[in-house]
Amino acid sequence: MAKKTKTVKSIKVNADLCNGCRACEMACSAFHSEPKYSSNNPARSRISVIRRPLEDIYVPVYAGEYTPAECLGRNSYILDGKEYKECEFCRASCPSRGDFKEPDSGLPLKCDMCESIPALDEPLCVKWCMVGALEYEEREVEVDEEEEQPKVSEMELGLEHLVDKFGLHKVAESVARLTKKED
Amino acid sequence: MRYAETGYNLEIDLTRGSYDRVESDVVDTELYLGGLGTNAKIMWDRVPPETEPFSEDNLLIFSAGLLCGTPATGCNRTIITTLSPQTELMCFSMMGGFLAPEIKYAGYDKIILSGKSKDLVYIWINNDKVEIRDASHLKGKGAIETSKIICEELNEPKAQVAAIGAAGENRVYFASIEQGRSSASRGGIGAVMGDKGVKAIVVRGTKDINLAEPDRYFDLCYEVMDYIRFRNENPIPNVMPILAGLGSPQEMKVHDEKWHTENFMWGNSRVRRRDFWNEEIAKDWEETMNSMQRRLISCYNCPMTCGATIQPPGMDTYMMKCFSKLTYTMAAFSDLEFGLGIAQAATEHGVDGFSAPQVMAFALELLEAGILKPEDFPGLPEENEGRFYYLLDMIVNRKGIGNILANGTYWAAKEIGNGAEEYAHNNIKKIEQLPLKLGMMNPVYFLMYSTGEKMNITQIEGQFPQAPFATVEEREAFVKDWIQVPDDKFKDYLMKWEFRGEFSNPYYPTIDMCCEIVDWMEMMHYIDDALGMCAGLSSFPLKPPYHIHNYPKFIEAGSGIPMDEEKLTKAVKRYRTLVRANNIRRGMRRADEKPPENHWKKRFPEYEAELLSAYYKFKGWNDDGIPTEESLRDLGLGYVADEFLAKGILKAGADAPQESASE
Numbered sequence: 001m002a003k004k005t006k007t008v009k010s011i012k013v014n015a016d017l018c019n020g021c022r023a024c025e026m027a028c029s030a031f032h033s034e035p036k037y038s039s040n041n042p043a044r045s046r047i048s049v050i051r052r053p054l055e056d057i058y059v060p061v062y063a064g065e066y067t068p069a070e071c072l073g074r075n076s077y078i079l080d081g082k083e084y085k086e087c088e089f090c091r092a093s094c095p096s097r098g099d100f101k102e103p104d105s106g107l108p109l110k111c112d113m114c115e116s117i118p119a120l121d122e123p124l125c126v127k128w129c130m131v132g133a134l135e136y137e138e139r140e141v142e143v144d145e146e147e148e149q150p151k152v153s154e155m156e157l158g159l160e161h162l163v164d165k166f167g168l169h170k171v172a173e174s175v176a177r178l179t180k181k182e183d
Numbered sequence: 184m185r186y187a188e189t190g191y192n193l194e195i196d197l198t199r200g201s202y203d204r205v206e207s208d209v210v211d212t213e214l215y216l217g218g219l220g221t222n223a224k225i226m227w228d229r230v231p232p233e234t235e236p237f238s239e240d241n242l243l244i245f246s247a248g249l250l251c252g253t254p255a256t257g258c259n260r261t262i263i264t265t266l267s268p269q270t271e272l273m274c275f276s277m278m279g280g281f282l283a284p285e286i287k288y289a290g291y292d293k294i295i296l297s298g299k300s301k302d303l304v305y306i307w308i309n310n311d312k313v314e315i316r317d318a319s320h321l322k323g324k325g326a327i328e329t330s331k332i333i334c335e336e337l338n339e340p341k342a343q344v345a346a347i348g349a350a351g352e353n354r355v356y357f358a359s360i361e362q363g364r365s366s367a368s369r370g371g372i373g374a375v376m377g378d379k380g381v382k383a384i385v386v387r388g389t390k391d392i393n394l395a396e397p398d399r400y401f402d403l404c405y406e407v408m409d410y411i412r413f414r415n416e417n418p419i420p421n422v423m424p425i426l427a428g429l430g431s432p433q434e435m436k437v438h439d440e441k442w443h444t445e446n447f448m449w450g451n452s453r454v455r456r457r458d459f460w461n462e463e464i465a466k467d468w469e470e471t472m473n474s475m476q477r478r479l480i481s482c483y484n485c486p487m488t489c490g491a492t493i494q495p496p497g498m499d500t501y502m503m504k505c506f507s508k509l510t511y512t513m514a515a516f517s518d519l520e521f522g523l524g525i526a527q528a529a530t531e532h533g534v535d536g537f538s539a540p541q542v543m544a545f546a547l548e549l550l551e552a553g554i555l556k557p558e559d560f561p562g563l564p565e566e567n568e569g570r571f572y573y574l575l576d577m578i579v580n581r582k583g584i585g586n587i588l589a590n591g592t593y594w595a596a597k598e599i600g601n602g603a604e605e606y607a608h609n610n611i612k613k614i615e616q617l618p619l620k621l622g623m624m625n626p627v628y629f630l631m632y633s634t635g636e637k638m639n640i641t642q643i644e645g646q647f648p649q650a651p652f653a654t655v656e657e658r659e660a661f662v663k664d665w666i667q668v669p670d671d672k673f674k675d676y677l678m679k680w681e682f683r684g685e686f687s688n689p690y691y692p693t694i695d696m697c698c699e700i701v702d703w704m705e706m707m708h709y710i711d712d713a714l715g716m717c718a719g720l721s722s723f724p725l726k727p728p729y730h731i732h733n734y735p736k737f738i739e740a741g742s743g744i745p746m747d748e749e750k751l752t753k754a755v756k757r758y759r760t761l762v763r764a765n766n767i768r769r770g771m772r773r774a775d776e777k778p779p780e781n782h783w784k785k786r787f788p789e790y791e792a793e794l795l796s797a798y799y800k801f802k803g804w805n806d807d808g809i810p811t812e813e814s815l816r817d818l819g820l821g822y823v824a825d826e827f828l829a830k831g832i833l834k835a836g837a838d839a840p841q842e843s844a845s846e
Contacts, residue, residue: 023486053478
């Protein structure tokens with residue numbers, strides 16, 4: 001099978017260093033605003049700091065895949081005597097909760113590592129985390145070419161969510177109607 | 184479209200139980216910026232001078248600063264303005280934390296409370312949706328406990344809560360408003376909140392804050408972040424550790440308390456213990472702090488970690504920062520373990536960390552002096568530390584003698600009489616000050632203490648070093664990269680300043696220099712209070728990342744309002760004068776503007792009078808401290824001049840000294 005290399009981008013989260021300031025949320029939402037940097041709104045952020053100071057809980061969590069259905073079972077964790085609630089570490093934009101959804105439309109949000117042209121040196125949340133809780137790493141790995149999935153674009157992600165919410169038929173109808181208007 | 188600000192205030196009438204989202208005038212932003220500046224305008228326009236602090240007509244304004252909610256690092260302060268029950272003047276206590284940005288994201292610049300609710304309520308603001316909800320189940324609950332209960336019952340873990348404890352509900356004159364890791368404490372604003380029947384304000388916002396020139400604004404932010412890194416790596420040499428770095432004084436990190444414990448006063452600001460600190464105490468206190476401290480924490484969008492979560496044995500966790508670490512310890516002649524413990528209870532009750540310990544030490548002094556009697560303290564524990572817990576409980580619940588003490592040392596002494604006034608010795612304008620008693624009168628500090636209208640020295644000092652440097656080399660090292668000065672002449676002033684001789688206190692810096700130095704320091708604090716910037720990254724520490732040269736750019740790129748240093752300086756002067764005008768209208772005069780008599784051993788009454796007159800003149804005020812008609816009109820405050828003339832506070836055409844009303 002043909003091999004090719006791909007770049008894996010990762011952010012190492014050192015929750016022990018997190019001071020709970022949420023600069024990462026602010027920066028993320030500013031980067032993804034339109035036009036870039038023109039506004040900010042942590043509720044639109046693709047990173048969310050779970051912050052419960054009295055219990056000493058500080059965990060930055062990144063938005064992952066959208067899921068149309070919540071898990072059948074749930075977990076909570078106790079680590080070092082601190083109890084993390086159900087789903088607290090989960091990255092999914094999921095019907096079970098309000099996290100990682102656009103506050104206006106409810107459309108899912110997903111971290112894209114601030115991919116842009118020109119590329120940033122590091123995702124903006126990392127740049128703004130001055131206490132060192134977020135560290136950006138890149139590494140090359142070899143993968144089978146065929147196993148590589150094409151990237152789901154942000155638009156498709158949104159469409160998928162709309163289809164789940166309203167059904168394919170209705171979405172198709174709307175698209176057709178909009179197409180007519182454009183004509 | 185409005186940039187940086189939202190352009191809307193939330194007006195809540197508690198008497199009628201109604202609310203309204205009201206658009207603000209963009210012209211006011213240009214004239215008064217925001218935060219404290221526009222608060223002062225609202226107080227002037229809407230709160231007549233005869234209004235009592237505990238009255239339906241008094242307003243309680245929670246204002247975000249102009250740049251809160253923008254990406255500017257450390258810009259997170261809520262400026263709370265009302266009439267203080269303690270001073271009976273306009274007060275403006277501030278707090279960092281997370282509330283101000285959340286207010287902005289909810290779509291408001293200010294939350295303005297008027298009227299009074301008959302029953303205890305809390306206010307739930309979720310973007311456009313506002314509910315005034317029953318809070319009877321929260322009566323008597325601690326401030327932090329209240330926040331926790333509300334977030335759980337609303338199922339809103341991300342909501343921000345500002346709450347009062349029992350002290351606020353019972354209208355203790357030094358009650359605070361607590362918000363997680365921060366509190367707005369000075370002037371008894373918590374008592375006004377309690378008087379209005381509001382237990383808590385709860386805010387959740389999910390809207391955008393826009394920037395006028397985004398790319399320019401981010402570049403400015405990156406310059407500030409780089410400078411913070413530079414300053415963290417390069418602490419200022421030849422000053423005490425607490426002054427070397429940035430942030431609110433880093434009391435949670437610094438363990439060496441030799442300076443505070445040996446230079447600040449113990450008890451009721453009475454006793455200096457010059458040989459207090461030793462290795463054993465150092466070790467003991469460091470162990471105490473390490474055993475109770477769980478993590479260093481920050482306010483919104485700030486890397487400075489000035490606060491800490493503290494868990495005293497057998498008590499709930501709370502958050503602390505700055506000098507409240509030692510105020511209870513020193514008032515009680517006790518140790519750090521006691522101080523960190525009682526501060527937990529005091530935070531839940533919601534009292535000011537400067538005033539509360541002094542009031543308690545004052546009460547015990549009166550008992551010892553026989554002015555208060557043992558029967559005034561039924562059930563008083565024998566043990567010293569227990570007495571402080573006892574007094575805290577009496578005060579916050581206004582039980583027995585606590586009902587009198589709850590009004591602060593000034594008012595309590597007046598009521599107790601029989602010589603008690605002598606014991607309320609550490610006040611300025613009726614409010615308890617830092618426990619400091621020093622030797623030689625310092626002319627810069629004399630002016631700051633006298634004329635400060637924030638009633639706290641930490642809220643006016645900062646930019647100019649507190650003491651001269653010993654050698655010319657040290658001075659040169661300090662001034663060489665002192666970019667924050669508005670003018671290079673300040674470098675010359677510092678270069679010549681000596682510990683002894685011709686160029687030392689009290690006659691150097693000269694009167695003219697003192698006026699300029701104090702004016703600069705005060706200006707930086709007033710800018711912070713309008714923008715919502717934390718003093719810890721700006722007006723308070725030496726060589727901060729925000730200063731008069733980059734602030735106009737931040738305001739312009741953020742809000743879109745054209746700004747330069749001259750225009751900003753004038754705007755600050757305008758609303759600083761308006762703050763004074765509010766207080767002059769309420770009767771404040773020159774006679775009120777003085778440090779405690781025993782603040783310095785060596786005083787120079789005639790020279791001090793000369794200093795004060797010169798500073799008034801420099802500020803455009805007459806010899807009684809009243810802004811002159813000419814300076815008011817020049818600042819665009821003609822409406823103030825008109826009222827002063829109509830009321831006879833000023834006389835037409837005569838900017839000559841007026842008869843003092845309060846002398």
